[in-house]
Amino acid sequence: MSAQDDVAEFARLLRELKERTDRSYGSLARRLNMNTSTLHRYCAGDTVPVEFAPVERFAVLCGASRAERLDLHHRWLRAMETRQRPHTPPPAEPHSGPNPESSPAPDTGEAAHPSVPRAEPSTAPDTGQVARVGGSVGGRRPWYRRRKRVAVALAAACALLATVGSLSALPDDRGASAGSGPPDVSPGAPAASGSPEASRSRSASPSPSPSPSGSAAPKGGATTAGPRRGPATTAPAEDSATAAPPVLAWSADSHVWAYGCGHDYVVARPPEQVPPPPAPQDARTWAGTLSAVHGGGTTVQLSVQGTSETAVVLTALRVRVAGRADPAPGNAYAMDQGCGGALTPRYFDVDLDKDRPLARAVPGNDAGTPIPAVRMPYRVSATDPEVLLVTARTAHCDCRWYLELDWSSQGRTGTVRIDDDGRPFRTSGLADLPRYEYDTSAREWRPRTG
Numbered sequence: 257m258s259a260q261d262d263v264a265e266f267a268r269l270l271r272e273l274k275e276r277t278d279r280s281y282g283s284l285a286r287r288l289n290m291n292t293s294t295l296h297r298y299c300a301g302d303t304v305p306v307e308f309a310p311v312e313r314f315a316v317l318c319g320a321s322r323a324e325r326l327d328l329h330h331r332w333l334r335a336m337e338t339r340q341r342p343h344t345p346p347p348a349e350p351h352s353g354p355n356p357e358s359s360p361a362p363d364t365g366e367a368a369h370p371s372v373p374r375a376e377p378s379t380a381p382d383t384g385q386v387a388r389v390g391g392s393v394g395g396r397r398p399w400y401r402r403r404k405r406v407a408v409a410l411a412a413a414c415a416l417l418a419t420v421g422s423l424s425a426l427p428d429d430r431g432a433s434a435g436s437g438p439p440d441v442s443p444g445a446p447a448a449s450g451s452p453e454a455s456r457s458r459s460a461s462p463s464p465s466p467s468p469s470g471s472a473a474p475k476g477g478a479t480t481a482g483p484r485r486g487p488a489t490t491a492p493a494e495d496s497a498t499a500a501p502p503v504l505a506w507s508a509d510s511h512v513w514a515y516g517c518g519h520d521y522v523v524a525r526p527p528e529q530v531p532p533p534p535a536p537q538d539a540r541t542w543a544g545t546l547s548a549v550h551g552g553g554t555t556v557q558l559s560v561q562g563t564s565e566t567a568v569v570l571t572a573l574r575v576r577v578a579g580r581a582d583p584a585p586g587n588a589y590a591m592d593q594g595c596g597g598a599l600t601p602r603y604f605d606v607d608l609d610k611d612r613p614l615a616r617a618v619p620g621n622d623a624g625t626p627i628p629a630v631r632m633p634y635r636v637s638a639t640d641p642e643v644l645l646v647t648a649r650t651a652h653c654d655c656r657w658y659l660e661l662d663w664s665s666q667g668r669t670g671t672v673r674i675d676d677d678g679r680p681f682r683t684s685g686l687a688d689l690p691r692y693e694y695d696t697s698a699r700e701w702r703p704r705t706g
Contacts, residue, residue: 267301
């Protein structure tokens with residue numbers, strides 16, 4: 257089986273598993289928390305996943321047996337070996353043209369036809385043809401190379417004459433000035449490269465000024481901003497030559513509602529001054545206008561991918577609490593009147609009321625079919641991104657917190673801080689707060705019962 261057949265066979269098995277489910281690529285991609293285009297490229301044979309974990313999740317979701325998953329793993333290994341195999345170019349074909357000096361004239365049959373005279377070899381000296389093909393004839397250099405050497409020799413002679421002339425024009429009191437002490441160097445003039453003044457100047461020169469942000473670069477030298485971050489500060493010229501390029505890109509959305517409809521906000525305004533609930537895509541603008549705080553819980557959707565085909569391993573996800581206070585005052589406004597869905601995505605659960613909260617991986621469920629939890633370490637790349645959901649909840653504090661994501665790639669390591677546009681995420685408890693829900697028929701907020 258050829259190399260391309262290994263990749264095609266692996267893609268064929270993926271397509272067969274996909275056809276069992278009667279689901280579209282988009283539906284399967286949502287349940288696997290990956291992009292639709294990525295899954296389609298896997299099944300088309302355009303791309304081979306850098307790790308088997310997403311393939312195994314796909315096979316489980318499609319109902320593959322243990323033997324089928326084992327066969328799929330063998331096919332994946334062969335496809336990965338094919339894609340990682342270097343492509344060697346075919347060897348260059350040797351020049352098959354006749355040698356004008358040694359190859360005899362081919363026998364074309366002129367002797368059988370006396371009417372066609374045989375071409376006699378020319379006795380005139382060949383001065384240009386062989387020189388253009390082979391570079392030199394009989395050990396002699398071509399005429400244009402001889403002219404180049406003559407031009408270089410003339411240029412060197414002119415430079416030597418100019419140097420001798422400048423030395424002869426120096427004044428005669430050089431010896432007296434040499435013994436009178438060091439030359440007078442003005443404050444703004446640079447010192448000679450070999451003098452002690454020059455050595456002190458280089459060692460005492462100030463280091464490049466830090467970036468205006470005042471923050472140190474993360475461990476490993478990789479810095480990437482989220483989708484709402486400002487442009488990265490340009491490093492000095494001497495640092496930019498040695499700074500390693502970023503290997504990880506991420507974006508975070510903290511206004512993700514449960515099942516696309518369920519969420520609570522704490523707003524320090526009476527119901528008459530609060531507009532109706534927004535559409536989920538307008539939640540950030542609605543909350544920012546009212547200075548609303550996430551009530552009871554915050555779900556952060558974190559999209560992570562590498563910046564190249566090289567795999568980046570996500571090694572750990574940590575939670576940092578930057579501050580705690582009493583729950584924020586105001587009223588709790590529900591964005592729904594109760595909603596639910598058949599799909600419960602896998603996520604990381606965080607209890608902010610604990611002294612040392614941890615990000616605990618929780619599996620998902622798709623209408624009775626379990627979805628495996630995300631286990632660290634986890635690999636991502638430019639062609640294999642990953643979407644992580646983090647749900648942080650609290651009942652008794654107004655907590656400000658952020659995430660830290662550790663990564664490693666090709667011997668480099670680093671930590672990325674995940675926050676809300678440079679500020680910590682904020683989640684406040686709903687204990688003892690009046691709760692309201694929106695009555696769509698009366699177009700007003702009413703106290704929530706039950």
